[in-house]
Amino acid sequence: MFKTVEWKNNSVVMLDQTLLPGKVVYRKFSDYRQVADAIKKLLVRGAPAIGVAAAMGCALGALGIKAAGLGEFRREFKKVSALMASTRPTAINLFWAIERMNRAVDSHCGGVEGLKKRLIAEAKNIHDEDIKVNRRMGAYGGRLIKNNSTVLTHCNAGALATAGYGTALGVVRGAVDAGKNVRVFADETRPVLQGARLTAWELMRDGIDCTLITDNMAGYMMKKGLIDCVVVGADRIAANGDVANKIGTYSVAVLARAHKIPFYVAAPKSTMDLRIKSGDSIPIEERSADEVTFIGGVRIAPDGVKTKNPAFDVTPARLVSAIITEGGVVRAPYGRNIKKLFP
Amino acid sequence: MFKTVEWKNNSVVMLDQTLLPGKVVYRKFSDYRQVADAIKKLLVRGAPAIGVAAAMGCALGALGIKAAGLGEFRREFKKVSALMASTRPTAINLFWAIERMNRAVDSHCGGVEGLKKRLIAEAKNIHDEDIKVNRRMGAYGGRLIKNNSTVLTHCNAGALATAGYGTALGVVRGAVDAGKNVRVFADETRPVLQGARLTAWELMRDGIDCTLITDNMAGYMMKKGLIDCVVVGADRIAANGDVANKIGTYSVAVLARAHKIPFYVAAPKSTMDLRIKSGDSIPIEERSADEVTFIGGVRIAPDGVKTKNPAFDVTPARLVSAIITEGGVVRAPYGRNIKKLFP
Numbered sequence: 089m090f091k092t093v094e095w096k097n098n099s100v101v102m103l104d105q106t107l108l109p110g111k112v113v114y115r116k117f118s119d120y121r122q123v124a125d126a127i128k129k130l131l132v133r134g135a136p137a138i139g140v141a142a143a144m145g146c147a148l149g150a151l152g153i154k155a156a157g158l159g160e161f162r163r164e165f166k167k168v169s170a171l172m173a174s175t176r177p178t179a180i181n182l183f184w185a186i187e188r189m190n191r192a193v194d195s196h197c198g199g200v201e202g203l204k205k206r207l208i209a210e211a212k213n214i215h216d217e218d219i220k221v222n223r224r225m226g227a228y229g230g231r232l233i234k235n236n237s238t239v240l241t242h243c244n245a246g247a248l249a250t251a252g253y254g255t256a257l258g259v260v261r262g263a264v265d266a267g268k269n270v271r272v273f274a275d276e277t278r279p280v281l282q283g284a285r286l287t288a289w290e291l292m293r294d295g296i297d298c299t300l301i302t303d304n305m306a307g308y309m310m311k312k313g314l315i316d317c318v319v320v321g322a323d324r325i326a327a328n329g330d331v332a333n334k335i336g337t338y339s340v341a342v343l344a345r346a347h348k349i350p351f352y353v354a355a356p357k358s359t360m361d362l363r364i365k366s367g368d369s370i371p372i373e374e375r376s377a378d379e380v381t382f383i384g385g386v387r388i389a390p391d392g393v394k395t396k397n398p399a400f401d402v403t404p405a406r407l408v409s410a411i412i413t414e415g416g417v418v419r420a421p422y423g424r425n426i427k428k429l430f431p
Numbered sequence: 432m433f434k435t436v437e438w439k440n441n442s443v444v445m446l447d448q449t450l451l452p453g454k455v456v457y458r459k460f461s462d463y464r465q466v467a468d469a470i471k472k473l474l475v476r477g478a479p480a481i482g483v484a485a486a487m488g489c490a491l492g493a494l495g496i497k498a499a500g501l502g503e504f505r506r507e508f509k510k511v512s513a514l515m516a517s518t519r520p521t522a523i524n525l526f527w528a529i530e531r532m533n534r535a536v537d538s539h540c541g542g543v544e545g546l547k548k549r550l551i552a553e554a555k556n557i558h559d560e561d562i563k564v565n566r567r568m569g570a571y572g573g574r575l576i577k578n579n580s581t582v583l584t585h586c587n588a589g590a591l592a593t594a595g596y597g598t599a600l601g602v603v604r605g606a607v608d609a610g611k612n613v614r615v616f617a618d619e620t621r622p623v624l625q626g627a628r629l630t631a632w633e634l635m636r637d638g639i640d641c642t643l644i645t646d647n648m649a650g651y652m653m654k655k656g657l658i659d660c661v662v663v664g665a666d667r668i669a670a671n672g673d674v675a676n677k678i679g680t681y682s683v684a685v686l687a688r689a690h691k692i693p694f695y696v697a698a699p700k701s702t703m704d705l706r707i708k709s710g711d712s713i714p715i716e717e718r719s720a721d722e723v724t725f726i727g728g729v730r731i732a733p734d735g736v737k738t739k740n741p742a743f744d745v746t747p748a749r750l751v752s753a754i755i756t757e758g759g760v761v762r763a764p765y766g767r768n769i770k771k772l773f774p
Contacts (some may be wrong), residue, residue, distance in 0.1 A: 109733040137515025227592040242647075276723070276732070278621060279643035284724070284732040292733055299737045302621035302723060303647040304585075308744040311681060326494060336647025337685060338654060346685045380619070381627070386727030388637055389619070389627040390452040394642045 090293075091221045092248055093132055093141045095212050098151060100144045105248060109289040120149035120168055124152040129180075130280065134249020135323045135359055136218050139181030142172045143211040146189040149205045153200075161200050166195050177371045178332055178400045180324040180361045185214055204359070218251035221356045221414040222258040229354050229412035230262025237316035238271040240306060240344075243334035244286035245321025245354065255321040255354040257290065259412055264296060273295040273315060275306055277334060279397065281380040303336050310347040320346045322355035322411075329405030329422025330367025331355075335398055341407040350409040356427055357413055367402035375399050435591055436475055436484045438555050441494060443487045447474045448591060449526035452632040459548075463492035464509055470518040470525075473623065477592020478666045478702055482524030485515045489532040489542040493550045496543075504543050508536050520714045521675055521743045523611040523667040523704045526732050528557055561594035564699045564757040567603040572662070572697050572755035573605025580659035581614040583649060586677035587629035588664025588697065598664040598697040600633065602755055607639060614640040616658060618649055620677060622722040622740065646679050653690040661687045662755075665698035672708025672748030672765025674698075678741055684750040700756055700772055718742050731744075 090112070094101045106129065107113050115131065117123050123145035128131055132141045142251035149168030151230040155161035168185045176182060191354045192210045196203045223282050233239060237348055238259055243249075246257035247418070253261060263270045272291055284300055290296035301309060324332040331353050344351040364370060381389040389395075411418045415429045433455070438443045442461045449472065450456050459472065460466050466488035469475055475484045491509030498504035512529045515744050519525060535553045576582060586592075589600035596604060596721045615634055620626035627643055630759055634641035644652060651656050651665045661683055667675040674680070685693040707713060716738045724732040732738075754761045758772045 090447070093709070110730065186774060263473050275647070276621070278619070280645060288736045289733045292736060297737075300723060300732055301739050303645070304618070304621060304682055305739060305741065305744075307682030307685055308678060308741060309739070333647070335651060337651030339647055339682065341530075343651055343682060343685055343687045346689065380643060383726040384729030384731060385455065386729055388624050388727060389643055390632045393627075393631045393635060394640075396644050396648060396652070397641060398648065398651060401648075401654070 089247065090253065092137050092251060093144065093152055095147070095208065095215065100141070100148055102126055102132050102141065105133060105286060106131055108285050109227065117148065120145045120152065121171065122395050123148060124171050124175050133282070134244060135179035135181040135321065136250040136255065136356060137248070138179050138249050139185035139358060140174060140215045140218055142182045143185040143189055143214045145172045146186060147207045147211040150204050155200055158196065158200060158203070161203065162193055163238070176373060178294045178323045178373045181358050184358045188214065215251045218356070219253055222250055222253035222255060224414040225255060225354050225356065225412050226262025226265065227256040228251060228417050229259030229352065230266045231267070232352060232410065232412070232417065233259065233263035233268060233270055234316060235268045238273060238314060240273045240275070240309070240315045240318045240340070241287060242275040242320050242337050242340050243277045243281065244282040246287055246290045248286045248290055249321060256319040257287065259319050259352070260296065273301055273309060275300050275303045275336065276300060276342070277336060279301055282334070302353045306340055310343055310349055315349055317350040317352060319352045319354055322353050322359050323400055324370050325360045325411065326364045326367050326370060327356055327362045327412065327423060327426060329367045329408060329420070329426060331403045332367060332370040332372070332400050333403065335401050338401040338403045341403040346408050351407055352410050353408055354412040357415060360426060362430065367404060370402055371408060372401070373399040432590065432595065433584070435480050435594060436487060436751065438487055438490070438551065438558065443484070443491055443748045445469055445475050448476060448629060449474055457475065460491065461703045463488045463495065464514065466491060466713050467514050467518050477587060478522035478524040478624070479593040479598065479699060480591070481519060481522050482528035482701060483558045483561055484769040485525045486528040486532055486557040488515045489529060490550045493547050498543055500581060501539065501543060501546070504546065505536055519582050519716060521716045524701050527701045530533055531557060558594045562596055565593050565596035565598060567757040568598060568697050568699065568755050569596060569601040569605025569608065571648045571760050572602030572695065573609045575753065575755070575760065576602065576606035576611060576613055577659060577693060583614060583616045583658045583661045583683070584630060585618040585626065585663050585680050585683050587625040589630055589633045591629045591633055592664060598632065598699065599662040602662050602695070602697045603639065614642070616642050616644055616652060616745045618679065618683070619643060620679060621646055624676070643733070649683055652694055658692055660693040660695060662695045662697055665696050665702050666712050666743055668698055668703045668754065669707045669710050669713060670766060670769060671709045672751060672754065672763070672769060674746045674751060675710060675713040675715070675743050676746065678744050681744040681746045683748070684746040685717045688750050693757055694750055695753050696697070696751055697755040700758060703769060705773065710747060713745055715744070716734045716742040
């Protein structure tokens with residue numbers, strides 16, 4: 089299996105997802121600013137993978153700090169974590185991972201060199217825990233997927249979006265690992281085409297039956313009875329169960345409801361933001377117009393055309409059939425049941 | 432204003448829409464087989480424009496027939512019209528136009544040379560009538576569009592999809608011509624990107640405010656209250672009011688209903704197929720997988736990935752707020768009210 093992002097000999101090694109599926113290229117970063125830049129430019133993407141990359145970026149930044157004492161180190165580390173936090177606004181896992189790194193810094197009593205080692209260990213922990221958490225989600229979620237069924241997914245919430253195994257595709261893998269026969273329909277997911285480039289790629293590598301469709305075919309496939317359930321990931325989940333995820337997720341949720349098809353969200357607890365009451369308050373990243381007007385360097389729209397490019401949308405909790413977490417499957421009322429995950 | 436397709440000095444001149452918006456190139460065809468090929472390859476597209484092109488292809492074919500008498504001419508003309516009819520299966524205007532040409536052939540009493548002239552005149556009539564019909568639809572439909580409102584459209588049902596003025600965009604132009612301030616949101620319309628390439632291009636040329644979005648953003652824009660109504664064209668309308676149109680139209684209609692936004696279809700009577708009871712019987716063209724996996728010659732998905740590529744879908748009449756025709760605005764019950772258009 090491929091690695092999405094990895095700590096290796098005091099550097100961060102990352103699969104460059106912008107080049108997939110054409111080329112499999114790994115980038116090695118020894119400066120945390122390169123990691124921040126890689127997150128911004130989508131070399132690594134997917135909420136859990138962004139969290140892991142940010143933690144490793146923090147560890148890399150920590151390694152480079154020349155400080156006489158803990159106080160000076162903490163001041164310098166604030167700058168590192170501020171840069172990592174400025175990369176992308178929507179996925180909460182980014183801030184969750186940076187906060188974990190900061191807690192390690194704040195609670196440390198020993199020397200600076202010891203703290204650096206501790207931060208590297210913490211980043212590696214975040215990485216390793218993510219895979220474990222995904223496998224647990226896969227086991228819980230896999231039970232929701234019926235044998236001989238077809239799952240529609242949007243964007244890539246797979247091994248590539250995590251440290252490994254995946255969230256939404258982890259649920260598919262969980263069902264397959266349980267011996268079920270599962271087919272996947274993958275929305276191509278414009279503008280960045282994570283479905284066409286990444287989901288199709290990783291499912292084909294795993295030998296899981298995958299059919300690629302354009303985003304606007306999802307409704308037609310549901311109407312024809314070809315979709316049994318929808319499983320997507322999440323970038324942030326509010327306390328009331330509203331789900332921010334890749335642009336287009338909301339449309340899929342409305343279509344699923346209209347066709348009485350279950351709509352499942354697979355996300356670790358680190359994607360839940362209990363400080364945010366509802367999806368209305370989740371910041372939505374607006375990305376460059378070029379992502380809409382160019383594909384693979386080819387201009388597809390008139391020069392100077394106006395565009396919108398929100399990278400995410402919010403699906404209200406009422407359209408979500410269940411949220412699959414490492415703590416179990418959560419159903420409505422979400423406000424109460426999400427809280428129970430955090431005793 | 433540009434011409435989409437035109438009869439000129441015994442040849443058919445066509446704007447090559449596959450090269451838009453990058454290049455404005457006109458192709459001149461003097462063999463009807465070239466016209467058939469151009470329809471297949473989407474140099475001309477849009478139900479009314481396909482009808483006009485097919486009629487002109489028939490006229491071109493007629494011109495080339497060397498026949499001693501009417502009987503021989505009719506046999507040869509059957510071959511010409513059969514080839515034109517084999518180009519694309521969904522848009523009924525194609526068959527409607529070919530049928531009109533055949534009626535002229537069948538009802539002719541004079542000599543072969545006179546019939547050739549008559550067929551050229553008939554093709555030109557179909558062209559000229561289409562523009563008149565679109566302007567009438569624009570006047571009727573324009574009244575449904577409120578001042579200072581935003582119209583979402585899918586695919587291109589504009590001047591480029593017709594002999595001129597457009598059906599859905601004719602309605603927008605009708606509102607603008609009536610002095611209203613109208614903004615358009617254009618779905619890019621994967622896989623062939625008629626929205627990004629064609630709708631944006633022709634609206635920008637007309638100075639009509641246009642914002643390009645990817646197909647999966649439509650729901651988000653509706654949820655944010657940015658869309659006041661939807662206007663689309665049609666490729667075939669069944670006797671019960673079910674509407675076949677570009678893939679993705681059905682999803683937009685479901686989303687519009689979920690957001691209580693009016694969903695209008697603008698189509699000439701020639702798009703109505705009273706011989707077909709419901710949308711279930713409308714043949715849906717399945718096009719090449721390459722349209723999904725390549726954009727502008729660039730591969731965007733893994734080699735060998737499975738895809739689906741239905742070019743159209745069917746929106747059930749219950750999701751259609753009104754059908755705008757040259758005979759007036761038709762509302763439910765469609766079965767009865769469509770019949771009234773054909774006394």
